[in-house]
Amino acid sequence: MxxxxxxxxxxxxxxxxxxxxxxxxxxxxxxxxxxxxxxxxxxxxxxxxxxxxxxxxxxxxxxxxxxxxxxxxxxxxxxxxxxxxxxxxxxxxxxxxxxxxxxxxxxxxxxxxxxxxxxxxxxxxxxxxxxxxxxxxxxxxxxxxxxxxxxxxxxxxxxxxPSFLNYPKRHEHDLNIFSRKADLTCDVCGVVDSKPLIYVCLQCDFVVHKNCIYLPFVIRISRHDHRLSFTYSLPRILSCGVCRQKVDGNYGSYSCTKDCSYAVHSKCATREDVWDGKELEEEPEEDYENLNSFEVIGDGIIQHFSHSHHMKFERKTTDIMYDDEKRCQACLLPFYGGGVYECMKSNCDFVLHEACANLPRTKQHIAHPNPFILQVSDTKNIFFCGYCQRCLYGFRYVCSKGDESISIDVRCAAISEPFVQQCHPHPLFLSNELGKYRPCSICKNEKVQTLNCIECSFFLCFYCATLPYKVRYEHDEHFLTLSYKENESLNWCEICEEIMDSTIWLYTCHECGTVFHIQCLLGQCPPYVKPAQNLSFSGTKYNIVPNNRLTRPICNDCDGRCQDKLMLECYDADGRNLFCYRHWEK
Structure with a gap:
């Protein structure tokens, strides 16, 4: 050296x-x-x-x-x-x-x-x-x-x-170590915890955990749109925006700088999945949604940043617009009426829902401390959504800050608090306990990230939270809606003809009285995909092809005959291979 x-x-x-x-x-x-x-x-x-x-x-x-x-x-x-x-x-x-x-x-x-x-x-x-x-x-x-x-x-x-600390921003006097283990309430976080070292000011009767002394004074968290500032008292009783429990106004907490009725416990606000670790005191404000996704060209005509041609706004009725082959380029869902933007070039089928055309370029999501950037540059690449665990293509939000890069689809990105599930009477909020698995009330799978009801024991995973509420079935002229089975006379699934479990969720046609298993109606393949060519996933080229032959082909992965409407097709030295859609997610 x-x-x-x-x-x-x-x-x-x-x-x-x-x-x-x-x-x-x-x-x-x-x-x-x-x-x-x-x-x-x-x-x-x-x-x-x-x-x-x-x-x-x-x-x-x-x-x-x-x-x-x-x-x-x-x-x-x-x-x-x-x-x-x-x-x-x-x-x-x-x-x-x-x-x-x-x-x-x-x-x-x-x-x-x-x-x-x-x-x-x-x-x-x-x-x-x-x-x-x-x-x-x-x-x-x-x-x-x-x-x-x-x-x-x-x-x-x-x-x-040294056994004392001096940090005037937190307290004006020297803080001395309190070496005895005692159940003292920290004035900064409001928690009784004898595990960390405790410092006290006997002159002011001030008690603080060592790890709370240097908590930030101005922060921004994933659960709220505005900045939060630290305060030792609240003027009114509020519930915590993260754990939904009462915030004691006699101890430290964070409240909205814009005078919203919003407060968060100090410990909840500084969790690693909620706060990005940045102290924003004396830092200028940053607007996460300051970029428009399109430029207005004329009356009902826009130039969207994701497409090279001008697009025109059209309002379609349900009967005219329903076409399973024509889907929004962003969310890949069919059009069930409402406003859409269509490409004005005659031979271009680029179409966006009105809501998808207005997607923000930068977005803060409730489940991640860092902002996401809307990415549409290459919709031929398959990506894995970090929240619903689906393999998809189309528009995505990407965050590359922190330890690893994460991508989420536009439907998961749209989930906010409170989340309203049309079949449930109460609002849902993101799980507040790190590492705790809960069974989803729809699919029964245990997930660590769920949307929870604080009124009853209802939990919803991101996969089921993004299931479409309304779908169409080729042999039914009406909409099918997602619901909980309440009518005991609906005994069998219209597709598989098996007896329906009285405790499961299903799709039903209220006009015809028919019911469908979610899996039977949607299949393994998500309802957000359609036949497509030259898709790339993990360096391999795939095609999504219809599974509409008289004889169902055998899946090269599970050795069974695939029942889904779509399959994956790829070619290697041995020739053509067909896989179930779940092959991507294994």
Whole structure:
């Protein structure tokens, strides 16, 4: 390391090499004399006596002052980043260590835990530090201080931190550590939790968790259109916009900066699936929906950003417009009447629902902390919707911020709170408990993301929430609507002719009194797709072809005869292959 300024050798030795020596000596039944696990400040005869029983060598450390190191370098003793600009370095192992980790004494008394001394130990399990509230991420042996009586631990660096904090933006006085475990309510989050460290101001009777001291003051969350600001009191009783429970106005929370009657608990507002992690205090406002999707050319004529030709607005009746082969380019649903925009070029069949033509270019979704961008550049590419788990084509919203890229279709993107399901009497809200699976009331599949009713035990997954409420059946002149079976006289499905379960959802024609299983009517293939050529998925070209032959073909994937209206067709060295639509989603 040419940028490292080497000082004379220190009397300390490389912790990584020293531990390897000790473990090796232990397994080889060597006797080790006068050498502690991580702090062998040994000299002279002690080293000679060590070499008498061991063939290993201990590497010395250099004291370094490197301004280029920064916070990205990793300490090999505690496995945490941020060794600073002054640290120890082992030239043989080419690793760095915190000054505190190398010079740490075997036993300390800490104001963070005054009842018992803390012992310096190493362990191979995940470390939970009570100060920084983080765990080591690696499988190597880690260094930390530990109280075996209270199961209390600190990293060596955290053990040297001062026992008071000064953060005037949160509180005007110094905050001192409250070392006893007690059920105290935090004035910032309003939660009783003795697990994190607690700081207090006795002068003001102010109590705060350490991890709440630096909570942001102005944020934007996925569940609300406006910014939220932190407040210690609310003028009226409100329910939380995330968990739907009451917000106690005597403790900290977030409320809308636009004077909406909207508030969120501090803990709910700063969840990783709700908040994008940005502090917006003194930052300019940003409008997520400031781009129009089209330019008005004339009376009823527009230039949509997704199409090169002018489009004209038409209002069609249901009987004239229903055509299963002619679908909206954005959502791929048929037209059941209403306003549409049609391409004015005679040989172009590009059509958009009026609502789809007005889709915002940028959208904030309730289930994701970062905004989505409308993408229409290549509708031949199949994409996987991250919420309903369907494989689709057409318009999509894409978010590439954060850890991974996620795509969602325009129907899932349109879901907002409160969500109204026409068959259910109460509004639905997004699940507020991370990692908890619930059975969907329609498909019965357990999902971790559901829309929940706070009045009754009704849960709806995104797949079923985006099922079309109204559909057409080729042998029925009326609309079929999604509903819950209430009439016991409707005993069998019109397609499969099997007895209907009285607890399931179905499609029904109220005029004719006929009922259909959802799966029988829609099939495995979603109602949003139609025959198409040269679609790409995972590098393979597919065609979506009608399954209308007299003899149903055998699916190459499941070895059964596919009953769906559409199938996937692809070609390889063996020739033509046909698959069920679910082949994409496996």
């Amino acid at each position: 040419s940028s490292v300024q080497h000082s004379p050798l220190s009397p300390l030795f490389c912790p990584r090499n020293r531990l390897q020596c000790l473990l090796q000596c232990y397994f080889e039944e060597f006797t080790i004399i006068n050498i502690s696990c991580y702090h062998p400040n040994v000299e002279g005869n002690s080293i000679l006596r060590y070499y008498r029983y061991s063939v290993h060598h201990l590497y010395p450390l250099y004291w370094c002052n490197n301004k280029e190191s920064g916070d990205e370098s990793l300490c090999q003793a505690c496995t945490f980043k941020g060794i600073g600009t002054t640290y120890y370095f082992c030239d043989e192992c080419e690793v760095s260590f915190h000054k505190e980790c190398v010079e740490s004494p075997p036993l300390i008394k800490s104001l963070y835990h005054p009842k018992h001394p803390l012992q310096l130990v190493h362990d191979q399990s995940g470390i939970y530090c009570s100060h920084c509230e983080s765990r080591s991420r690696y499988e190597d042996v880690k260094l930390y201080y530990y109280c075996f009586t209270c199961k209390f631990s600190l990293h060596p660096v955290c053990a040297t931190r």
